[in-house]
Amino acid sequence: MSIASGFIAGQYYPSGSLVHRADPRVKLLLVIIFVLAVFLVKNFTGFAIVVVLLGLFVYLSRLPVILTLKGVRPLLFVLAITLLIHLWVGGGLRTGIFVDLRLILLVVGASFLTLTSTPVELTDAIESLLSPLKRIGVPSHELAMMMTIALRFIPALSTEADKIIKAQTARGARFDSKNPLARARSFIPILVPLFVSVFRRADELAEAMEARAYRGGEGRTRMHNLKMRSGDWVSFVVVIILLAGMVWVGRLPIF
Amino acid sequence: MLIEMMNVSFTYMPNTSLEQLALQSINLGIDEGEFIGLIGPTGSGKSTLVQLLSTLLIPTEGKIIFEGQEIGKDIDPRIIRKEVGLVFQFPESQLFAETVADDVAFGPRNLGLSEEEVDLRVRDSLGSVGLAYERYADRSPFSLSGGEKRLVAIAGILAMKPHVLILDEPITGLDYWGRTRVLRCIDELNRNGMTVIIVAHDMDEIAEYVDRVAVLSEGQIVLDGRPKDVFSQIDYLKDIGLDVPKTVELLMKLRDRGFNVTVESLGMQPAISAILAAVKEK
Numbered sequence: 052m053s054i055a056s057g058f059i060a061g062q063y064y065p066s067g068s069l070v071h072r073a074d075p076r077v078k079l080l081l082v083i084i085f086v087l088a089v090f091l092v093k094n095f096t097g098f099a100i101v102v103v104l105l106g107l108f109v110y111l112s113r114l115p116v117i118l119t120l121k122g123v124r125p126l127l128f129v130l131a132i133t134l135l136i137h138l139w140v141g142g143g144l145r146t147g148i149f150v151d152l153r154l155i156l157l158v159v160g161a162s163f164l165t166l167t168s169t170p171v172e173l174t175d176a177i178e179s180l181l182s183p184l185k186r187i188g189v190p191s192h193e194l195a196m197m198m199t200i201a202l203r204f205i206p207a208l209s210t211e212a213d214k215i216i217k218a219q220t221a222r223g224a225r226f227d228s229k230n231p232l233a234r235a236r237s238f239i240p241i242l243v244p245l246f247v248s249v250f251r252r253a254d255e256l257a258e259a260m261e262a263r264a265y266r267g268g269e270g271r272t273r274m275h276n277l278k279m280r281s282g283d284w285v286s287f288v289v290v291i292i293l294l295a296g297m298v299w300v301g302r303l304p305i306f
Numbered sequence: 307m308l309i310e311m312m313n314v315s316f317t318y319m320p321n322t323s324l325e326q327l328a329l330q331s332i333n334l335g336i337d338e339g340e341f342i343g344l345i346g347p348t349g350s351g352k353s354t355l356v357q358l359l360s361t362l363l364i365p366t367e368g369k370i371i372f373e374g375q376e377i378g379k380d381i382d383p384r385i386i387r388k389e390v391g392l393v394f395q396f397p398e399s400q401l402f403a404e405t406v407a408d409d410v411a412f413g414p415r416n417l418g419l420s421e422e423e424v425d426l427r428v429r430d431s432l433g434s435v436g437l438a439y440e441r442y443a444d445r446s447p448f449s450l451s452g453g454e455k456r457l458v459a460i461a462g463i464l465a466m467k468p469h470v471l472i473l474d475e476p477i478t479g480l481d482y483w484g485r486t487r488v489l490r491c492i493d494e495l496n497r498n499g500m501t502v503i504i505v506a507h508d509m510d511e512i513a514e515y516v517d518r519v520a521v522l523s524e525g526q527i528v529l530d531g532r533p534k535d536v537f538s539q540i541d542y543l544k545d546i547g548l549d550v551p552k553t554v555e556l557l558m559k560l561r562d563r564g565f566n567v568t569v570e571s572l573g574m575q576p577a578i579s580a581i582l583a584a585v586k587e588k
Contacts, residue, residue, distance in 0.1 A: 214399075215400055217357070217394070218397065218399075218400040219400060219412075220362065221360060221391070221392045221394070221463070222400075222412055222413040222416060222462060222463065223387065223388070223413050223416030223417055224412070224416055225416070239402065240400075240402045240412065243403075244400050244401065244402050247399070247402075247448070248399055
């Protein structure tokens with residue numbers, strides 16, 4: 052458990068594997084298709100194939116298995132409820148298990164993506180994949196930029212929150228009241244300064260960007276250009292075929 | 307002795323790959339009523355040291371004695387937090403209440419005091435930082451100037467009536483006016499008997515106020531003494547990446563050129579008189 056403890060679900064885990072080095076657009080598209088495919092599978096044989104395929108991908112990406120499963124843990128309660136509701140209200144055990152399996156595979160698939168791609172790679176991939184939609188007015192660059200900035204500020208804000216908590220503790224603040232209302236109130240002295248600082252930072256960042264003549268995506272060049280290599284194309288096609296086969300078997304009228 | 311640090315070491319995130327030794331075998335005694343300047347280059351452990359003194363951090367090794375009682379063993383750290391007021395860096399970023407009075411009242415209310423007592427303390431502490439209660443009490447802290455905000459934050463700590471006041475870089479980022487106001491107020495508090503520890507990077511302003519300087523470098527106390535003795539080690543201080551007050555530097559340079567200046571006091575006025583006297587003599 053030593054790797055998994057202190058590791059946040061969905062955090063990037065560098066291992067330098069083949070999967071890590073693949074084009075993030077391929078990974079993003081394949082994960083989306085994978086999730087859709089999982090919803091089309093309707094028998095246990097199909098789910099067995101899904102699990103084997105996913106296991107193969109995890110093996111190829113040299114991730115500790117426990118990390119890929121970490122995102123499921125907070126979901127356990129929801130899974131249990133889903134199963135119970137299916138047993139009670141109708142639909143039966145089979146559908147209940149299927150729904151649970153789909154949820155688990157969905158979460159594992161998504162964390163597989165974030166474990167093998169850095170946030171920057173992912174936002175680049177989203178920008179690139181959305182760029183054809185620019186013609187109908189979807190601001191793909193701006194959306195990607197917003198995501199990048201949001202991700203970039205998470206560590207800064209957690210440091211800031213830590214500092215404010217310490218400062219208020221030094222003024223005798225306590226956050227361990229038994230009364231839920233009092234406990235909620237005790238967070239005001241942390242949240243207000245945090246929001247003030249978020250707005251201040253946002254303002255400063257906007258000014259700093261404008262001072263460097265940032266004016267959106269128009270005509271911008273980039274430092275790291277995403278480039279599809281032959282290996283990316285091959286793995287894309289191979290995985291698509293595998294997923295198609297999986298769906299075909301998954302819809303056969305067998306167990 | 308009021309506070310005594312005995313062989314205190316502190317390591318961040320011990321036993322992990324991110325382990326980092328911040329302080330190493332610190333021995334430091336603080337007497338009642340002292341005004342101490344704690345200086346050191348960035349990353350030397352100043353902030354860690356003051357957080358240890360206010361029990362926000364617990365030493366990984368060694369012990370801290372407060373009035374003869376060992377913190378964490380003979381006495382609850384929470385009691386010490388009441389006795390040792392810590393003003394963080396940029397304390398104005400902790401302001402949150404709708405009015406100045408409410409913000410200053412946050413600490414005393416947390417101590418569970420009666421509303422009359424709280425009100426009394428708010429008036430008292432706003433008075434000690436030189437902000438008139440009538441003018442400031444009902445204003446929003448966010449509408450004040452940078453220097454005023456910082457004074458309000460300091461008042462918020464004073465309202466807890468601490469025995470010792472520790473300020474982490476209290477004048478950083480203020481304009482000349484703000485710096486003078488904050489320093490005068492701290493000096494006044496010390497004259498009225500409060501023990502004050504002030505952490506600073508820029509020694510220029512605080513040199514003339516403090517009566518003792520401790521220098522931290524790479525987690526250890528390397529110099530500790532009267533300001534003029536510490537600052538006479540001009541080469542050593544520069545070596546570890548510290549600036550000496552400009553007055554000291556000027557007086558030293560004049561002395562090297564054969565002027566008979568005495569580096570007795572570190573303030574601006576005494577320096578000017580010393581230089582004038584030396585020039586006349588020549």
